[in-house]
Amino acid sequence: MKTETYEFYHQSNLIQLGNLIDDLHGVHVHLLMLQRRYYRIYGKYASFARICNHITQLKQRTKPHWNQLPSQVIQQVAKRIHLGYEKFFDNIKDRKAGKTKRKIGRPKIKPNHKYNSLTFTQAGFKIEGNRLKINCLGKSFTFWKHREWTGSIKTVTIKRDRVGDYYLYITCEDCEPSEKLPLTGNVAGADFGIKTFLTLSDTTRITSPEFYKQGFNAIRSANKALSRKQKGSKAWYRAKWHLARVHKQITHRRRDWFFKLALRLVRKYDTLAIETLNLEGMKRLWGRKISDIAFGEFALILQWTFAKHGKTFLKAGRWAATTKPCSACGHPNENLTLQDRQWICPDCGSHHDRDVNAAINILQAGVPA
Numbered sequence: 450m451k452t453e454t455y456e457f458y459h460q461s462n463l464i465q466l467g468n469l470i471d472d473l474h475g476v477h478v479h480l481l482m483l484q485r486r487y488y489r490i491y492g493k494y495a496s497f498a499r500i501c502n503h504i505t506q507l508k509q510r511t512k513p514h515w516n517q518l519p520s521q522v523i524q525q526v527a528k529r530i531h532l533g534y535e536k537f538f539d540n541i542k543d544r545k546a547g548k549t550k551r552k553i554g555r556p557k558i559k560p561n562h563k564y565n566s567l568t569f570t571q572a573g574f575k576i577e578g579n580r581l582k583i584n585c586l587g588k589s590f591t592f593w594k595h596r597e598w599t600g601s602i603k604t605v606t607i608k609r610d611r612v613g614d615y616y617l618y619i620t621c622e623d624c625e626p627s628e629k630l631p632l633t634g635n636v637a638g639a640d641f642g643i644k645t646f647l648t649l650s651d652t653t654r655i656t657s658p659e660f661y662k663q664g665f666n667a668i669r670s671a672n673k674a675l676s677r678k679q680k681g682s683k684a685w686y687r688a689k690w691h692l693a694r695v696h697k698q699i700t701h702r703r704r705d706w707f708f709k710l711a712l713r714l715v716r717k718y719d720t721l722a723i724e725t726l727n728l729e730g731m732k733r734l735w736g737r738k739i740s741d742i743a744f745g746e747f748a749l750i751l752q753w754t755f756a757k758h759g760k761t762f763l764k765a766g767r768w769a770a771t772t773k774p775c776s777a778c779g780h781p782n783e784n785l786t787l788q789d790r791q792w793i794c795p796d797c798g799s800h801h802d803r804d805v806n807a808a809i810n811i812l813q814a815g816v817p818a
């Protein structure tokens with residue numbers, strides 16, 4: 450299974466996609482209210498099949514306008530709620546059995562502005578070239594087809610984001626496998642850092658362009674413009690959208706850099722090891738800067754890229770000591786402080802760079818992720 454993303458061109462009839470999503474939000478609210486009512490009366494939740502039956506009846510009686518909506522998409526709305534309840538009950542079971550401590554709440558009724566997507570399964574749409582036709586609207590929408598998808602289409606999802614752009618997600622089955630990259634014989638461990646984004650065990654250093662800092666002025670002026678507007682006015686909404694767009698641009702630039710860096714690394718190394726990140730702890734320690742550097746996101750992209758190209762990705766255990774031990778003899782240097790960038794091992798006398806030493810230790814402690 451593989452999902453490709455395409456952006457819709459800006460076109461005047463895109464608003465109709467938005468209206469369709471809003472109509473489905475109405476279905477979403479109705480079905481969840483129904484589940485709550487059902488629970489109050491019978492002390493349990495209605496099954497998926499039962500809800501589907503009920504939808505058919507509703508269409509004949511009180512909700513004839515639902516017949517205008519694509520029926521499979523309505524079913525997907527019910528399915529999402531059903532999956533939400535399944536997760537909720539599985540989690541209760543798991544917590545009772547002591548398997549997890551994480552708590553998953555029961556499905557919530559989403560407000561309109563958080564309800565932003567719809568999914569087609571087999572029927573109700575048609576794709577010709579770079580145009581998606583939606584049968585119930587009788588309209589076609591052009592998207593920017595920057596690449597071909599392979600295999601057979603399983604689902605088609607349309608999403609709108611908070612700045613009013615629309616995206617098409619095509620999920621396919623039986624795709625052509627990605628090309629495997631030739632082996633190079635290089636192996637490396639990598640250490641994340643605040644000053645240097647990535648230090649590799651072969652002493653390569655990669656610095657972060659710090660997109661947040663670059664975009665900081667743009668964000669600040671957009672924020673100021675927003676605070677000058679009267680809340681709820683037309684100009685206020687315009688300023689709010691502008692701010693969201695500035696944030697989006699920065700996120701996109703950062704992701705783009707992540708993907709390019711990951712590709713550079715996967716071309717050079719057969720095996721790469723990173724440390725397991727304790728992101729919550731790091732955020733508490735370093736604040737906003739961490740969300741800027743976004744290690745967690747990059748770690749996921751790395752893992753995905755290495756799997757895609759048939760190379761090995763390792764993670765050092767969460768409790769593995771990586772900073773203090775000497776990578777040559779294993780002597781733990783307890784006197785090491787955060788200020789020491791370079792040190793000499795008191796036991797074997799080898800000279801270490803702090804980050805490179807950590808990267809070598811990470812490589813040695815790496816286990817398949």
Ligand SMILES: [Zn+2]
Pocket residue numbers: 775776777778779780794795796797798799
């Ligand atoms: Zn040593």
